[in-house]
Amino acid sequence: MITYVFPGQGSQQKGMGQGLFEQYQHLTDQADQILGYSIEKLCTEKSYLDLNHTEYTQPALYVVNALSYLKRVEETGRKPDFAAGHSLGEYNALMAAGAFDFETGLRLVKKRGELMGRITGGGMAAVIGLNKEQVTAVLEEHRLYDIDVANENTPRQIVISGPKNEIEKARAVFENTKDVKLFHPLNVSGAFHSRYMNEAKQVFKQYIDSFQFASLAIPVISNVYAEPYHQDRLKDTLSEQMDNTVKWTDSIRFLMGRGEMEFAEIGPGTVLTGLIHRIKNESEPLTYIPKKNPAISAHLKEQRNVQAGITAESLGSAEFKKDYHLTxxxxxxxxxxxxxxxxxxxxxxxxxxxxxxxxxxxxxxxxxxxxxxxxxxxxxxxxxxxxxxxxxxxxxxxxxxxxxxxxxxxxxxxxxxxxxxxxxxxxxxxxxxxxxxxxxxxxxxxxxxxxxxxxxxxxxxxxxxxxxxxxxxxxxxxxxxxxxxxxxxxxxxxxxxxxxxxxxxxxxxxxxxxxxxxxxxxxxxxxxxxxxxxxxxxxxxxxxxxxxxxxxxxxxxxxxxxxxxxxxxxxxTSDKVKDLLQQMNVQDTAYAPAGDMFESGSKVQVLKKGVFFPARANKLYELYQRYGSIRELDAKMLAQLEEKYFKRSIEDIYKDIALHYPAADIEKAEQNPKHKMALIFRWYFRYSSKLAISGSEHSKVDYQIHCGPALGAFNQWVKGSQFENWRNRHVDEIGKKLMTETAVLLHERMQSMYQPSHETDNIKIKV
CATH class of the missing domain: 3.20.20.70 (Aldolase class I)
Structure with missing residues (x-):
């Protein structure tokens, strides 16, 4: 088998595409009309527009990659078995797979380049010598929270992305980190493939929605998921690519795992050829097709379910869906x-x-x-x-x-x-x-x-x-x-x-x-x-x-x-809360008093792994039941509450309560010491919620995080898939995935229930 790989930004060079523009003059003319300038001059003349400016780089690479692909097919008479592209190159991979034609692809790339080119003030740098986990650990250790991992180019070539001043801080950190062979700032204008591209992504998402895509003739490996594109998610995945990590290493490993695979780089330069060589030397193939793969597994199962009449859309009450306009x-x-x-x-x-x-x-x-x-x-x-x-x-x-x-x-x-x-x-x-x-x-x-x-x-x-x-x-x-x-x-x-x-x-x-x-x-x-x-x-x-x-x-x-x-x-809620939740299992929750119904003893279920909140909240309720007022607590217990639980004095807490509670509540507290104690203890519940939602570093052990064991089960279900990391979890995607795989499972269970008995083993039932 053979995979065509298409390069992205960084592979551009003056002189690229020479000979191709004349050979495919009709497409060159079409490109000039769409872009409003000469694509040939941009790629070949030094005194023309700046080829290294994102707005021009992306259309130039797309055109040269596309023409190079057409020439390769003409010369060999063969189309690839798979296609992949690094960042911008993914558009050429999709064109090769028949998702859209040359013109549509160029219009999309033109808009993408314009939007990304407007995002300034950011920077990127390659860290050579560390793997992704090590790079992430260094960023967290040195509190470089504003930096994201942008590209996983090889197992030990990781590109980071973020504000320029943060990248400069990171340089000093990584150059003094063991095993780092090189920290190389990239010549880019923005923090590509990071959270800072979200605004551009949202605009692009609206733009791309007006286009119609055709069915893919061959599998295209997605930068975002390192797995084949799902036909139903072409637009969403292309949009997500702008602010998500380019998972190039795992994309190549996935292709290596499909069997004997040859890779051919289509376009200017040999950057991807070098990266693929290092990936082969430094990592093992992914020899399995993940059962959660949205293109290979769920899609095929969904098609079988359609034939059997069980689909994600058919689950539940039809009248309910009609009344609320739901799919x-x-x-x-x-x-x-x-x-x-x-x-x-x-x-x-x-x-x-x-x-x-x-x-x-x-x-x-x-x-x-x-x-x-x-x-x-x-x-x-x-x-x-x-x-x-x-x-x-x-x-x-x-x-x-x-x-x-x-x-x-x-x-x-x-x-x-x-x-x-x-x-x-x-x-x-x-x-x-x-x-x-x-x-x-x-x-x-x-x-x-x-x-x-x-x-x-x-x-x-x-x-x-x-x-x-x-x-x-x-x-x-x-x-x-x-x-x-x-x-x-x-x-x-x-x-x-x-x-x-x-x-x-x-x-x-x-x-x-x-x-x-x-x-x-x-x-x-x-x-x-x-x-x-x-x-x-x-x-x-x-x-x-x-x-x-x-x-x-x-x-x-x-x-x-x-x-x-x-x-x-x-x-x-905060990223720190989500990081904690991502690690939980089904046994990692506990019951604690509900802050809004503290006196009644009503319970909430919360995360217990990594935090002290459940134990501390239950202790407060125990004290409330045993004592009639704060004054009845001994000095040791008061000190523990102020120093460990509240991080401030009882007097300060009550002053804060007096500012925010209705006058009737404060008047009641002055007359009823036990009610006053309840108000003070309830303050801790508001405090612990705010700590969690804001992601405060002040006291992470006091985070109050409402959660049930369903999330622990979900974490185990998606382990090993793209949804293992919460940064890849979007509510609509996990909702559709849950409904789709529920339909698959229901169909399989229904089939198994109607299998023939041992007396009729040779009879096959066609569903």
Whole structure:
């Protein structure tokens, strides 16, 4: 077999392409027209434009690579078995595979070069002598957190990328590091293949969306994943390439593992030939095809499933997907303090799924800004929701949030931690309710209630309580017509049964909860004669295809994930938290008191590996139960709390509380020493959450990270694939992957269930 490899930036040289421009004059003329200047002069004349400027380098290399490829095919009469390109060269690989023609590729490269050329102030440098892990360790040890690994060119040639001043700092560090043979700054204008290209990537992503790509005739190895492109993800992967690491070493190792492989460099120079020679000498082939490979494994399985009628899109309730304009019966829950970010919500919506923005702990202004941002990004028919967390102690805050949601025409709400229906929810449900032409009651505002107890589920599966309707009528908050219509429908359109999960949890078991809740749903629909079916979803513990399959087999109309989304690029928490989460396994969580319901003893599930928070939080609750006030604690315990837990004095903490809590709470604290102690201890929970979300170096052991074992299971599932590193995890991609592989697994299990018995071993069943 033979692989054609196409070089990228760094291989350009004056004089390249001589003889090719005349041979392919029609394409040369086409290039001139698209670019607005002479491609031949750019490549051959010294006094013409600057060939080393990114804006010109990329189109020049693309054209010369493309013409070189056409000449090679003409001369040999053979096309390659595989294709790969280093960074910019990947566009030539895709052209060779038939994804697009010469003209389309050049238009894409022209835009790419322009966008990347505008990003200035960055630098890159090659570190020779260390492997990727060693380079990363040096960066972390010396706190060079603003630098990314841009290229893995060979096992011991790693290119780093970041702000120029940080690259200069890194030079001094690496030149004094053992085994570093050379630190070589590159002559580039920007920090390519790093987080600093994100803005350019986003613009390019919008640009590329207007193009149509054809099916690939041969496999093309992706820089981002070091595996073949998936046809369905051509555009996304090309966009991601701009701010992701070029995994050249593993790309070549993957190709080496396919059998006897010859490599031919197509284009100017022999840079890639030299890199491939070193990769062969310094590493082993990847002789397996990863079972998680998106192009080779999942795609083939998905095709088989289509034939069998089981696909990612077919899972769950068709009516549910239709009502919410979804492709997949897949939701992502609203993690508190905006960890379920606006970026997460938008990305899921665009992929045919639905996410809920996490409002818990945020101000009304922060929530409204996020709503405006989401609405500005999404078009008509693209679903999104807002999470609303019940606040037992401050009903007025819940009312204000409902006012905000109504004012901004938010039509889908995820109601969390409610112990029963509240007047605020009834008022939200009432607005926009009407009858359609068939006489059915239609609600503009939809509620999806997350519940874990039958008595709570019953309140949401029933019409609005009559006493609340009368109260709201008396306060002129709803009309007589709204009240009458609310008596005909359940409070929730759908309920989501939450088994043991991250954050607030009752520790329920899905195998017991789901049958009980679906039976209760059927009973309540019969009791009230509801005309529209209330769908029942499943949440809690879903992080693998096996778990999702179990949920659907238990009758779930949709699934909702939580913990696995916290360890993604879009999650609005710190990189340090994500690094900790990426390392966790299923046994690495513990239960701790919930800060917002501290006095009641309510529990949350949190990460315990690498942190002291669960032990310290439980100690605070133990002290609260045993003592009547802070003053009753002995001097040794007080000192431990101030020095180890709080990192500040009790007096300072109380001053901070007095500034931020309602006057009524402070007045109560002055009169009730135990309440004062509770406020002080609850301060630690807010403090520990802020430490984690900000990624503070101040006290990493105090990070409060809500998480369930589903993420540990997910980490084990994706081990060895591109998703092992959280920096490659995007909420939409892992959502689609989970649904796709669930369909695959369900199909396989269904097949195995209907295999013939030993008495009919020779009979084959065709599916």
């Amino acid at each position: 997949y019966a897949y939701l992502a829950g609203g993690m508190y303090r905006g960890i379920a970010s606006k970026e997460m919500v938008v990305k899921l919506s665009r992929a045919g799924m639905m996410g809920f923005f996490g409002t818990g702990g945020l101000s009304l202004k922060e929530v409204e800004d996020a709503i405006h941002a989401i609405q500005g990004e999404l078009g008509k028919g693209q679903a999104y929701g807002i999470n609303l967390v019940h606040n037992m102690k401050h009903n007025e805050s819940e009312e204000k949030m409902i006012d905000l949601l109504l004012r901004n025409q938010v039509s889908i709400v995820e109601a969390s931690a409610f112990l029963s229906v509240t007047p605020a929810l009834v008022r939200y449900r009432a607005k926009g309710v009407k009858r359609n032409q068939n006489g059915d009651v239609i609600c503009s505002n939809r509620l999806i209630a997350k519940i874990s107890r039958p008595e709570v589920a019953e309140s949401f599966l029933s019409p609005a309580p009559e006493n609340m309707l009368q109260k709201l009528l008396g306060e002129n908050k709803i009309t007589m017509n709204e009240a009458e219509l609310l008596r005909c429908i359940p409070m929730a359109d759908d309920i989501c049964v939450e088994a043991d999960s991250g954050g607030h949890t009752d520790g329920g078991v899905a195998y017991s909860l789901m049958p009980a809740m679906t039976s209760l749903r059927d009973e309540m629909m019969k009791k009230y004669q509801f005309r529209k079916k209330i769908r029942v979803g499943a949440a809690g513990g879903i992080g693998t295809p096996e778990a999702a399959m179990a949920a659907f087999m238990l009758g779930a109309d949709f699934i909702l994930t939580g913990s696995i989304n916290q360890c993604t690029v879009e999650a609005a």
